[in-house]
Amino acid sequence: MPSVRRSVRPIPLPRRPPPRRARFIVRAAGAIALVAVAVGAQPRPLRVIHDGDASRVVVRRLDGAEVVALAEIAGAVSGELRRGSDEESVELRIGSDRLRFEAGRSFVGVGSRDRLLASPAIRLGGEWFVPLDFVSRVLFDLLPRGTRFDEPTRTLAVGGGYPRLQVDVRPRPGATRIELATDPPVRTDLEETGRGLQVVIHAPFLATAFVGEAPEDGVVERVDLRQGEETYFLEIATGRNFGRLLQEREQGRLTLDLIRTGVRAESGAGILPPLPGSGPGRDPAPGDPGRPREIRTVALDPGHGGPDRGVVGPSGVLVEKDIALEVAFALRRILEDERGFEVVLTRETDREVGLDDRAAMANAARADLLISLHLNASPSPASSGSLVYHHSPIVVGRPRRGEAVRFVAWEQSQASVAPASQALAGALAATLAEMEIPAAGVADAPVRVLAAAAMPAVQVELGFVTSEADRAALARPDFPQQAARAVAEGIFRFQIGRPASPPTGDPF
Ligand SMILES: [Zn+2]
Secondary structure (H helix, E strand, C coil), X not given: CCCCCCCCECCCCXXXXXXXXXXXXXXXXXXXXXXXXXXXXCCCCEEEEECXXXXXXXXXXXXXXXXXXXXXXXXXXXXXXXXXXXXXXXXXXXXXXEEEEEECCCEEEECCEEEECCCCEEXXXXXXXXXXXXHHHHHHHXXXXXXXXXXXXXXXXXXXXCCEEEXXXXXXXXXXXXXXXXXXXXXXXXXXXXXXXXXXECCCXXXXXXXXXXXXXXXXXXXXXXXXXXXXXXXXXXXXXXXXXXXXXXXXXXXXXXXXXXXXXXXXXXXXXXXXCCCCCCCCCXXXXXXXXXXXXXXEEECCECCECCCECXXXXXXXXXXXXXXXXXXXXXXXXXXXXXXXXXXXXXXXXXXXXXXXXXXXXXXXXXXXXXXXXXXXXXXXXXXXXXXXXXCCCCCCCCHHHXXXXXXXXXXXXXXXXXXXXXXXXXXXXXXXXXXXXXXXXXXXXXXXXXXXXEEEEEEECCCHHHHHHHCCCCHHHHHHHHHHHHHHHHHHCCCCCCCCCCCC
């Protein structure tokens, strides 16, 4: 990604009534008579883009075949239709090419050659009709280089140089991202509609494979691409969980983040992670313990290991120490590849590591964050969901002599970053909530491995092996990757910094 100036901001959108339905251009005389013999629903019209103008050629059904009027084709591609010497033939001139049709014959003469059509040319009420496949089989070859014919939308774009459109719809933690790229860049406008939003793409023809998508994640119900007369419309039907919109614009690219309701986002900063190498430095203001310092190194702590298997599912297949390690590996890859973080693991193999040693390793690495990864278990099969712990110095019972001193000393180091640990827990809980396993939220408890850490530190319980629903998700082969993605997004979100209070106001 090039380093470009990007802005992320909530925007007020102009209101505009939905565009009127596309008009069909009917040029042929006698069309009304033909409608009477048409059987069934009106077929999709042929759309012709020529010299920047879009026109529609009506497709009719005659004797079961889809046909187009030659006069309309001629008009759409700046051709000329001439009667032959007798009533039974007609000539279509396109540039220097002469195409000869005869009534009742399935051949079209092009120069000295005959080309075969799917059905015969028809003369009816003074009008000439040819099967629709004439467009793709014969006409297409006569048009200038770069001409495109898009079969699904029946769009014939004469000549080259049409912009390509790429649309990408991706659910993200706390948001649905819709990315729209045009090459070469095309002007786009964002508008509010009765059903949600729409992007008006100012081009009569776009080369694109995108038709639509239905994320149905409650934030975005559907995204549909529709052709208008001179523009395209990317229609975004928002769902009940759509809260607010953030957008980024750069040349040829529009990124929309539709933020889920209840997800906090700092106005003017945006919820989404910046690109590596872009944006100003994000060091927190000094004296603000709730804000993260710059993150360079992340310590990941896969729980348990060796003879300590952690919690194990009823069938013995789900083993906490193994899943924790897999998630840590996946998370390391994301943090290194996408953010260039240094990542240290407290263990990379199936071995036992003491709790204090884990924290000591994070401290020795001067890690900026410590994330301990675990699974949960409960005597109650109803207990389910992910849970993020931050440390709280509630001493349960009486510590042994000697241990108390160290405990207190270490605890002081965690105490100095406690607000940041709490913010980190909140950020992770928010992104984990987007996973299949619902988030039970944030909790504080005395957690030995966290208490000893000198940096913002949390323990993530990814789900309950004793919950049937959680087990189904935990057992999926892609669970480690998914969980790692959610945790990574939480870290990115924490890195940006979160406001202490919910967002105020609505951009709309
Ligand atoms: Zn554990």
